[in-house]
Amino acid sequence: MTQNHIIHPQDFLIDKAALQARRSYKWRHYPADVLPAFVADMDFRVAPAVQAAILETVEAQDYGYPLRGGDRPHLPLATVFAERMALRYGWTVPAEQVIALADLVQGINAAILAFSEPGDGVIVQVPNYPPFRESILTTGRKLVPLEMVRTQGSYGFDLETLEAVIDERTRILVLCNPQNPTGRAFSRAELEAVLVFAERHDLIVLSDEIHADLLYPGARHIPFASLSAAAAARTVTLSSATKGFNIPGLRCAVAAFGTDALLKRFHDRVPSRVLGSVNHIGIDATIAAWTEGQAWLDGVLAHLNAMRDHVAETLRRELPAVRFHLPDATYLLWLDCTDLGIEGTAHDFFLEHARLGFSPGEAFHPDGAKHVRMNFATSKPILDEILERMVKAARANQR
Numbered sequence: 001m002t003q004n005h006i007i008h009p010q011d012f013l014i015d016k017a018a019l020q021a022r023r024s025y026k027w028r029h030y031p032a033d034v035l036p037a038f039v040a041d042m043d044f045r046v047a048p049a050v051q052a053a054i055l056e057t058v059e060a061q062d063y064g065y066p067l068r069g070g071d072r073p074h075l076p077l078a079t080v081f082a083e084r085m086a087l088r089y090g091w092t093v094p095a096e097q098v099i100a101l102a103d104l105v106q107g108i109n110a111a112i113l114a115f116s117e118p119g120d121g122v123i124v125q126v127p128n129y130p131p132f133r134e135s136i137l138t139t140g141r142k143l144v145p146l147e148m149v150r151t152q153g154s155y156g157f158d159l160e161t162l163e164a165v166i167d168e169r170t171r172i173l174v175l176c177n178p179q180n181p182t183g184r185a186f187s188r189a190e191l192e193a194v195l196v197f198a199e200r201h202d203l204i205v206l207s208d209e210i211h212a213d214l215l216y217p218g219a220r221h222i223p224f225a226s227l228s229a230a231a232a233a234r235t236v237t238l239s240s241a242t243k244g245f246n247i248p249g250l251r252c253a254v255a256a257f258g259t260d261a262l263l264k265r266f267h268d269r270v271p272s273r274v275l276g277s278v279n280h281i282g283i284d285a286t287i288a289a290w291t292e293g294q295a296w297l298d299g300v301l302a303h304l305n306a307m308r309d310h311v312a313e314t315l316r317r318e319l320p321a322v323r324f325h326l327p328d329a330t331y332l333l334w335l336d337c338t339d340l341g342i343e344g345t346a347h348d349f350f351l352e353h354a355r356l357g358f359s360p361g362e363a364f365h366p367d368g369a370k371h372v373r374m375n376f377a378t379s380k381p382i383l384d385e386i387l388e389r390m391v392k393a394a395r396a397n398q399r
């Protein structure tokens with residue numbers, strides 16, 4: 001298949017029986033009668049170039065310790081990442097400042113350990129991807145919340161309020177852009193305000209940009225470290241092909257340090273041996289995704305865009321009490337079900353009464369029990385079944 005081949009949903013959709021036969025967390029976590037719409041996997045086949053790269057390693061049975069580019073087996077990965085950042089965003093990061101990790105959350109944990117002490121404050125947007133909260137609390141740091149507030153038609157955050165709650169022991173700001181679960185892709189003005197704040201308080205910024213490839217029309221991704229040399233000097237950018245190209249189980253991510261000095265500071269506290277290493281299959285799949293996967297990604301994004309609009313129209317028409325904003329990016333929808341009048345958590349309600357497996361809102365926000373996060377990266381028939389079950393259960397409850 002050439003780069004220019006137009007990808008249609010039939011090229012990547014998988015039927016329900018095949019999905020149910022998978023060994024994935026998404027399709028095995030809940031009982032078989034529950035339709036899963038939670039963890040950030042897509043119900044899609046991968047890009048042909050990704051599959052071909054994996055098959056090549058498998059057919060050659062090339063399972064030894066990897067060695068590429070001398071003693072840094074992941075240097076080609078770092079190089080492709082750096083080239084991609086330069087091409088897409090005009091952001092220059094030397095490949096030598098990019099390290100490979102088996103998973104991105106490991107990078108967040110390691111950077112928290114490297115750049116702060118127990119008891120220090122770590123700012124994180126709330127609601128947030130639950131492992132961020134876990135990373136902060138299990139390392140004995142203090143979680144300092146930056147609330148994502150609902151604005152007219154979107155979500156924003158208020159740095160003035162944050163100013164009032166931080167102190168001189170606040171060391172790190174975890175930025176998730178595009179944000180999980182609200183789907184916001186932040187504007188340059190918003191990011192610049194974060195930078196001014198980070199400079200004023202001398203914060204290290206851990207910028208998780210894992211969802212950056214999944215942008216809807218009109219949205220733009222700006223790597224935080226690309227704002228200025230001063231921004232880069234205090235930023236660790238974390239990324240991978242796992243969300244955009246649907247290979248989360250292959251365990252391969254990168255952490256890009258804005259300067260050599262920042263990388264050195266990191267390694268002074270976290271020896272590379274502590275981080276584990278990546279494998280041939282993860283490296284090759286990621287490189288294939290980033291260099292040959294664009295036609296596939298364009299096809300997937302067109303489908304996700306249609307599904308996003310379909311969910312939005314259906315919920316607005318059938319369940320107007322559910323409040324949400326359209327995401328700028330990603331296939332996740334943060335649904336406020338407060339006005340449905342559910343007793344108990346929204347997650348448990350839909351699990352029990354609709355046999356739907358959403359992500360529980362309380363995992364993303366301490367006050368989020370009346371929210372759920374929905375994953376709409378599936379086929380239209382499965383999505384329709386999800387919506388039908390959801391509407392039916394919510395209406396029966398309202399009566």
Ligand SMILES: Cc1ncc(COP(=O)(O)O)c(C=O)c1O
Nearest residue numbers: 040103104105129180208210253
């Ligand atoms: C914002 C964010 N960061 C990190 C991850 C997971 O990355 P990894 O599996 O590489 O730890 C996810 C997965 O959904 C995510 O949404």
